[in-house]
Amino acid sequence: MQEACKPIVVVGSVTMDMVTCTPQIPRIGQTIIGTSFSTTPGGKGANQAVAAARLGYPVQFVGMVGDDIYGPQLIQNLADAGVDTSAMETTSGPSGLAPIFLAANGQNAIVVVPGANGKVDSTYVDKHIDVIRNAGMVLCQLELPMATIDHTLNVCAELGVPVMLDPAPAAGLSDSVWKQVAWFTPNETEAAFYLNDGSYPELIAQELLERGLRGVVLKRGAEGAYVAIAGGAAGWVKPFAVDAIDTVAAGDCFNGAFAVALLEGKSPLAAARFACAASAISVTRRGAQASMPTYADLNAFLADRGETM
Numbered sequence: 402m403q404e405a406c407k408p409i410v411v412v413g414s415v416t417m418d419m420v421t422c423t424p425q426i427p428r429i430g431q432t433i434i435g436t437s438f439s440t441t442p443g444g445k446g447a448n449q450a451v452a453a454a455r456l457g458y459p460v461q462f463v464g465m466v467g468d469d470i471y472g473p474q475l476i477q478n479l480a481d482a483g484v485d486t487s488a489m490e491t492t493s494g495p496s497g498l499a500p501i502f503l504a505a506n507g508q509n510a511i512v513v514v515p516g517a518n519g520k521v522d523s524t525y526v527d528k529h530i531d532v533i534r535n536a537g538m539v540l541c542q543l544e545l546p547m548a549t550i551d552h553t554l555n556v557c558a559e560l561g562v563p564v565m566l567d568p569a570p571a572a573g574l575s576d577s578v579w580k581q582v583a584w585f586t587p588n589e590t591e592a593a594f595y596l597n598d599g600s601y602p603e604l605i606a607q608e609l610l611e612r613g614l615r616g617v618v619l620k621r622g623a624e625g626a627y628v629a630i631a632g633g634a635a636g637w638v639k640p641f642a643v644d645a646i647d648t649v650a651a652g653d654c655f656n657g658a659f660a661v662a663l664l665e666g667k668s669p670l671a672a673a674r675f676a677c678a679a680s681a682i683s684v685t686r687r688g689a690q691a692s693m694p695t696y697a698d699l700n701a702f703l704a705d706r707g708e709t710m
């Protein structure tokens with residue numbers, strides 16, 4: 402069935418995560434002794450691509466790496482997960498890099514240095530317009546230059562391709578964006594950035610929809626997710642209780658799985674429940690792309706809890 406599916410196309414970032422495990426996130430001016438260090442492929446775009454591909458869905462990635470030691474590893478890791486990397490390019494200079502502090506309680510703090518991601522421009526996107534034209538859905542985040550995001554959204558609007566925009570990390574958006582996005586998926590911090598009021602998810606979602614969005618998913622971590630559709634259904638999706646050891650890329654896992662479930666025909670609320678299950682599994686594993694579950698993982702996880710999807 403999936404050979405005939407229109408692929409998910411991610412126009413996004415790919416980054417080498419430089420993860421320092423530490424008892425806690427250091428305070429300003431503080432030096433502490435860490436417990437381990439690793440480099441592991443990440444980047445919100447690439448993480449979402451891997452999340453969807455690990456679920457067996459066709460995915461193509463449109464993005465760039467640098468001509469450093471990390472570039473080939475980042476491309477290979479995407480390819481190993483089943484992502485079509487044929488549109489990717491290598492540019493001169495460093496790949497995207499992300500120093501990450503990962504605390505013992507699973508919380509994290511991340512700095513993203515864009516590197517090659519900062520060179521993904523409109524000309525490169527236009528070169529791959531046929532890839533976008535053939536997409537079932539385009540997934541974007543905010544780790545590329547804003548002009549590139551705007552251009553990609555304009556292209557998708559002209560071609561009638563639905564877009565899921567993960568506003569991460571939160572940044573000011575052009576007025577046109579709201580009417581161009583099918584799904585807007587902020588976490589709690591990001592939602593507060595856009596509304597300056599993180600208190601009532603139901604009101605936040607309503608206010609975001611009034612800007613012209615067609616669908617909103619508020620990712621609320623351990624509270625689950627709140628889904629609202631313009632002129633349609635709205636409701637909470639319950640979380641799955643797990644012991645989190647690494648929350649890096651849990652939101653990316655949600656987006657990749659949510660896109661797959663929507664394109665497979667699940668209702669938005671059922672798709673969000675599916676995505677909550679996927680991200681619950683991801684936080685029990687270390688690494689960004691390394692933590693993304695397969696369908697078999699998901700079925701086993703749900704069966705353990707007496708659920709099917």
Ligand code: RIB
Pocket residue numbers: 416417418442443444445448499511513544649650651652653689
């Ligand atoms: O969302 C998690 C990701 O944010 C990490 O993999 C890191 O690369 C940053 O982009």
